[in-house]
Amino acid sequence: MKKAIKRRLLAGLLAAALSLPLLFLPAGAVGDGNIDGGNGGGMGAGSKQNYWNNEDGVRITILKNGQKVYSMDWSNQPEAPSVKCFFAPRNKLDYLHGASLRLISGDNSYRSTVVSHKMPTIIGGAGGSSIDAIRRYFTDKDRIQAISNGVGIPYGDLTGGEYKLLLEPVAYFTYKGVKWAMTATEAAMYDAQVDGQLRAWMKSLTHQNLPLSMFLERNDTELHLEAWTGSKNGKQSNANIIHYLGMGVVSFTPQLPPVQDTYDYEFRTDTDVIIAFTITTDDAITPDVHARLTIDIDGQTIQRTFISPGGEEEQLIWFRWHTPSEPKELEAYAHGHQVGVTLKIKVSDLEEQTPPDPTFFDRNNGFTLQETPDYGSNLSTTWGEWKARWKKTGPGRGYWEWYYVNYEAALDIHSFELTPDANCPTAYRLANGRTTMKSGYAVEVSVEPLVKRGYLVSEYDVTEIQNGVATFPEFGYEEYDRLLERVDSRHLGFKKNPFSYYGSRIHYTPLWYPDNVDYPVAVCVFDAWTPGGQLYATLSDSVDIFDACLNDWYIHETDEED
Numbered sequence: 001m002k003k004a005i006k007r008r009l010l011a012g013l014l015a016a017a018l019s020l021p022l023l024f025l026p027a028g029a030v031g032d033g034n035i036d037g038g039n040g041g042g043m044g045a046g047s048k049q050n051y052w053n054n055e056d057g058v059r060i061t062i063l064k065n066g067q068k069v070y071s072m073d074w075s076n077q078p079e080a081p082s083v084k085c086f087f088a089p090r091n092k093l094d095y096l097h098g099a100s101l102r103l104i105s106g107d108n109s110y111r112s113t114v115v116s117h118k119m120p121t122i123i124g125g126a127g128g129s130s131i132d133a134i135r136r137y138f139t140d141k142d143r144i145q146a147i148s149n150g151v152g153i154p155y156g157d158l159t160g161g162e163y164k165l166l167l168e169p170v171a172y173f174t175y176k177g178v179k180w181a182m183t184a185t186e187a188a189m190y191d192a193q194v195d196g197q198l199r200a201w202m203k204s205l206t207h208q209n210l211p212l213s214m215f216l217e218r219n220d221t222e223l224h225l226e227a228w229t230g231s232k233n234g235k236q237s238n239a240n241i242i243h244y245l246g247m248g249v250v251s252f253t254p255q256l257p258p259v260q261d262t263y264d265y266e267f268r269t270d271t272d273v274i275i276a277f278t279i280t281t282d283d284a285i286t287p288d289v290h291a292r293l294t295i296d297i298d299g300q301t302i303q304r305t306f307i308s309p310g311g312e313e314e315q316l317i318w319f320r321w322h323t324p325s326e327p328k329e330l331e332a333y334a335h336g337h338q339v340g341v342t343l344k345i346k347v348s349d350l351e352e353q354t355p356p357d358p359t360f361f362d363r364n365n366g367f368t369l370q371e372t373p374d375y376g377s378n379l380s381t382t383w384g385e386w387k388a389r390w391k392k393t394g395p396g397r398g399y400w401e402w403y404y405v406n407y408e409a410a411l412d413i414h415s416f417e418l419t420p421d422a423n424c425p426t427a428y429r430l431a432n433g434r435t436t437m438k439s440g441y442a443v444e445v446s447v448e449p450l451v452k453r454g455y456l457v458s459e460y461d462v463t464e465i466q467n468g469v470a471t472f473p474e475f476g477y478e479e480y481d482r483l484l485e486r487v488d489s490r491h492l493g494f495k496k497n498p499f500s501y502y503g504s505r506i507h508y509t510p511l512w513y514p515d516n517v518d519y520p521v522a523v524c525v526f527d528a529w530t531p532g533g534q535l536y537a538t539l540s541d542s543v544d545i546f547d548a549c550l551n552d553w554y555i556h557e558t559d560e561e562d
């Protein structure tokens with residue numbers, strides 16, 4: 001039935017349109033990431049000839065049935081032609097099978113692919129890194145698709161089970177005044193060649209942060225690579241680095257054809273919803289019959305009186321329900337006079353993918369502002385039902401006359417604004433109405449959505465907007481997000497930031513965000529339910545960034561008297 005199909009589309013439209021799998025669907029991972037990591041440490045003071053500027057990347061080796069097919073280095077920033085010394089591109093398996101280092105120096109032949117979607121921090125150092133973010137990045141469908149496109153291996157073949165990805169973190173650093181590119185294995189082998197001189201000058205990088213940034217959490221029997229079970233911090237020996245550290249593996253299992261979604265409705269937990277369905281009856285059921293439907297759902301019993309014109313005409317029935325606080329799959333069964341309807345319902349958790357706490361060490365030199373996403377909007381819904389009135393034809397005689405009544409509801413965004421946090425002391429508004437702030441400070445949002453009911457529509461028939469999600473330009477509007485919630489009876493704002501000293505409802509802009517570039521935030525508000533489907537809206541607003549918050553702070557020195 002067209003109406004039933006439309007209702008299912010409306011129920012699932014937001015999840016499909018948002019393309020935010022971490023929020024509404026199972027995570028968009030297509031690979032299995034055998035990747036773990038340890039604890040980085042400080043880098044020391046360094047010297048003019050020996051230092052690291054937090055530049056990292058990953059060497060990706062594509063293996064088919066254990067044999068190398070292709071190898072490439074990915075980085076967040078351009079590394080050629082500044083890299084002057086590197087080794088002929090080999091991988092850990094090559095070295096474990098007896099290959100030797102072949103140094104290439106003095107030319108501009110090193111190449112790395114600058115990724116369009118920024119990698120998370122790979123080599124954490126004192127700033128730390130997130131192994132979960134690394135694992136998500138390299139198992140994400142879009143990243144695997146990018147690898148497929150880059151090397152010309154069809155996506156279905158790459159993810160069909162015969163291929164694996166061997167990942168090795170790469171550090172870009174200056175040693176003896178020359179910029180180098182090295183994997184952890186290469187660093188350990190080279191250190192052995194130069195009698196420990198590399199470790200003497202760069203040990204915190206080459207023998208701790210680089211090798212401990214990735215290692216296997218379980219053995220890979222096909223590749224004969226072993227998991228690391230030793231210390232997850234501290235300096236490591238060359239032998240342990242070569243054998244165990246500085247690597248991760250992504251494997252794939254054959255993908256089965258997608259199973260057609262069989263749910264009539266998909267909802268979020270702890271949410272007020274309207275569930276609607278159509279019925280038909282062989283005979284007309286008029287008001288004087290006093291017919292009643294009993295709806296059994298998740299241990300609750302709801303009863304509704306109903307009428308039906310009979311025959312092929314469909315009558316719309318709806319009821320209000322509050323979803324459970326925990327995810328589950330369930331059935332609702334409506335039964336009564338000539339009626340039996342079963343609805344399959346899925347209730348999913350809405351989880352925030354909280355952005356990491358920004359640090360001074362974060363960098364993204366290759367940042368490009370992506371187009372602000374449009375997650376779709378559905379600003380109005382309509383529905384209707386059959387009514388009956390008694391038409392008198394004479395004393396004690398008459399008949400029931402059927403007529404159809406249409407209803408409507410609409411979503412109006414009364415106000416929406418992205419503003420600097422109240423603790424941002426140097427933000428200012430220009431004459432053109434634009435707001436300018438310094439990077440490193442936080443922003444907050446305020447949304448005032450209003451659901452308007454049409455004629456004869458009661459409060460029971462519609463819900464207010466109950467949820468929202470925001471995505472941010474520094475993450476390419478992917479990977480991380482912040483959820484919105486009611487802050488009062490009219491407005492939605494960010495949930496409280498766990499990294500805020502004041503427990504504020506804010507999002508910190510990254511310190512590295514470039515000057516004179518807009519900072520647009522995309523917001524989708526949703527979960528306003530009606531018998532005609534869901535109301536939702538995509539919004540966006542921006543502030544201008546110029547300068548950094550570090551320039552607002554200084555240390556005031558005073559002379560102390562003895």
